[in-house]
Amino acid sequence: MAGYAHGSGGSTGRVPWGDVVLASVASVSWAMAGMAGTAALGLHLLGADSAGALGPMTAAVVVLGAGGSVSPSGNVEAFGLDDAEAHTALAVTPLGVGLVGALLLSLFFLRSLRGVGAVLSGAELAVRAGMVAVMFVAVLGGLAWVGHDVATIDGGALGPAGVPGAGGGGLPGGLGDLSGLLPDRLADLARAQARVGFTVDSSSSLAGGACWVLGVLVIALLASRRTPLPSALAWVDRTVRPAASAVVSVLLVAVVAGCAAAAYAAIGDAHPKRIAGAALLGAPNGAWLAVPLGLFVPWDGRATGELAKVLPDPLDELLRVSADEPVTVGRLAGLDGRVWLLAVAAVVMMLYAGVLAATRTPRGELTAAGFVGRCAVRLAGVTASALALLVWLTQVSADASLSVLGFDTFGAGIELHGQTGTAALLGAVWGAGAGAVGAAVAWMAGAVPSEAEPTGGGGGSGDGGGPGPYTPSPVYRPSHDETNPYLRPYPDPARDGIHGAPTVVGPIGPPVRPAVPPPGPGPGPGDVDGLPPSGRPPEAG
Numbered sequence: 052m053a054g055y056a057h058g059s060g061g062s063t064g065r066v067p068w069g070d071v072v073l074a075s076v077a078s079v080s081w082a083m084a085g086m087a088g089t090a091a092l093g094l095h096l097l098g099a100d101s102a103g104a105l106g107p108m109t110a111a112v113v114v115l116g117a118g119g120s121v122s123p124s125g126n127v128e129a130f131g132l133d134d135a136e137a138h139t140a141l142a143v144t145p146l147g148v149g150l151v152g153a154l155l156l157s158l159f160f161l162r163s164l165r166g167v168g169a170v171l172s173g174a175e176l177a178v179r180a181g182m183v184a185v186m187f188v189a190v191l192g193g194l195a196w197v198g199h200d201v202a203t204i205d206g207g208a209l210g211p212a213g214v215p216g217a218g219g220g221g222l223p224g225g226l227g228d229l230s231g232l233l234p235d236r237l238a239d240l241a242r243a244q245a246r247v248g249f250t251v252d253s254s255s256s257l258a259g260g261a262c263w264v265l266g267v268l269v270i271a272l273l274a275s276r277r278t279p280l281p282s283a284l285a286w287v288d289r290t291v292r293p294a295a296s297a298v299v300s301v302l303l304v305a306v307v308a309g310c311a312a313a314a315y316a317a318i319g320d321a322h323p324k325r326i327a328g329a330a331l332l333g334a335p336n337g338a339w340l341a342v343p344l345g346l347f348v349p350w351d352g353r354a355t356g357e358l359a360k361v362l363p364d365p366l367d368e369l370l371r372v373s374a375d376e377p378v379t380v381g382r383l384a385g386l387d388g389r390v391w392l393l394a395v396a397a398v399v400m401m402l403y404a405g406v407l408a409a410t411r412t413p414r415g416e417l418t419a420a421g422f423v424g425r426c427a428v429r430l431a432g433v434t435a436s437a438l439a440l441l442v443w444l445t446q447v448s449a450d451a452s453l454s455v456l457g458f459d460t461f462g463a464g465i466e467l468h469g470q471t472g473t474a475a476l477l478g479a480v481w482g483a484g485a486g487a488v489g490a491a492v493a494w495m496a497g498a499v500p501s502e503a504e505p506t507g508g509g510g511g512s513g514d515g516g517g518p519g520p521y522t523p524s525p526v527y528r529p530s531h532d533e534t535n536p537y538l539r540p541y542p543d544p545a546r547d548g549i550h551g552a553p554t555v556v557g558p559i560g561p562p563v564r565p566a567v568p569p570p571g572p573g574p575g576p577g578d579v580d581g582l583p584p585s586g587r588p589p590e591a592g
Contacts, residue, residue, distance in 0.1 A: 096328025405489020434482030
């Protein structure tokens with residue numbers, strides 16, 4: 052079944068609906084399978100499946116990783132404590148789960164576009180992206196329906212014997228003379244049935260999932276240098292893609308470095324499985340929080356209670372000591388001088404992005420100064436957007452409290468939010484500097500392509516694949532006549548003794564023509580080629 056739609060260039064294109072549906076199913080299936088596997092393995096390594104069913108928890112974490120929302124809630128029912136309630140609030144995205152899904156979704160979506168051909172219409176691109184988004188949101192809705200559960204914790208299993216004053220013994224120091232009121236209440240609370248549940252917010256999760264999948268597809272198209280684009284978006288291939296692909300590459304390298312650091316920490320730790328599980332779920336959270344922090348982006352935050360222990364040192368100490376002042380790399384370095392290595396790593400990462408973007412940007416007819424300016428402006432815009440996005444993705448908000456009869460007996464919370472406007476401004480400054488330095492280095496090294504690489508889209512030539520006989524790779528250095536075999540003059544056989552046919556010993560002369568017979572009667576019967584017949588002498592005159 053096929054339909055007809057008008058492309059962005061005004062031509063009529065045919066949308067292969069069968070191929071669109073199959074490609075969308077493959078993209079969404081692989082993405083969801085990867086996200087579910089990462090979430091389940093991470094939760095198992097953390098030991099979360101010992102407190103409840105792994106299936107609903109996995110569904111909830113997948114929804115969180117795809118931009119959804121989960122509302123934990125619970126209550127504590129004990130003797131005489133009907134009004135006891137536990138309030139919790141959580142706003143954190145497990146970027147490890149989301150990154151796996153984004154990579155798999157992008158891989159299969161881009162492969163389906165490369166199979167279209169040299170020209171991709173705007174209508175077909177919109178249909179393919181819309182079909183992927185619809186299927187992804189539909190599957191996410193199913194996970195939202197599954198992702199709710201209640202975990203019951205039996206307080207009696209903890210044993211009231213450890214509770215001070217249980218059984219009328221009183222508290223140490225003579226405080227047990229309160230007619231057993233406080234000890235009895237604590238013993239009742241220990242024997243309570245604590246039920247803590249979580250529920251996926253369906254409406255907000257579906258809206259967040261739609262925004263997430265569309266954002267992933269847009270970033271994938273901007274960062275891919277081999278995928279065709281409609282002719283109306285040909286300018287994206289020349290202006291945005293070199294810088295965007297470079298920034299995405301270095302951010303993925305940062306995640307790999309974070310995973311390597313987690314593996315190193317797990318070697319000498321008493322609980323290596325917990326570190327591995329935390330890395331699976333949150334390695335991008337830590338790596339992408341460190342990047343803007345190392346580039347001097349300030350953060351606002353606070354940390355109280357037991358939840359402060361989940362933050363890395365010395366960030367937890369700084370937030371407990373002073374929550375009124377912003378968190379900066381300078382203040383953290385005042386507590387631990389090794390934090391300056393974070394700034395050094397971030398700067399090196401930006402310089403690498405600048406060089407990488409320059410080697411993917413065609414110079415055209417520009418001079419060295421013009422090329423440096425072009426790379427600086429383009430990388431500045433992309434880095435500003437990327438740094439603001441990282442600050443928004445890595446923000447953390449978590450609060451928990453347990454109120455019994457109006458008394459707050461437990462409180463903990465984490466708030467960590469980066470300044471988005473400052474991040475965009477600093478990203479533009481860092482991008483401009485790194486783009487200029489990287490372009491200058493690439494120019495002096497002769498690593499700047501003269502023309503844009505063919506992508507197979509945007510009205511250009513090529514089939515969307517790599518270099519080949521019809522799509523040669525870009526030239527990085529100017530050719531020289533003395534080293535180019537195609538510009539050498541043909542040798543003279545008489546002068547150089549070189550012959551065109553390698554199997555012939557000597558030069559090949561013109562063919563020998565037969566002698567013209569003298570005038571006379573033509574050949575008779577049986578004569579061949581004017582020669583006298585065999586066995587008969589030639590006739591005289």
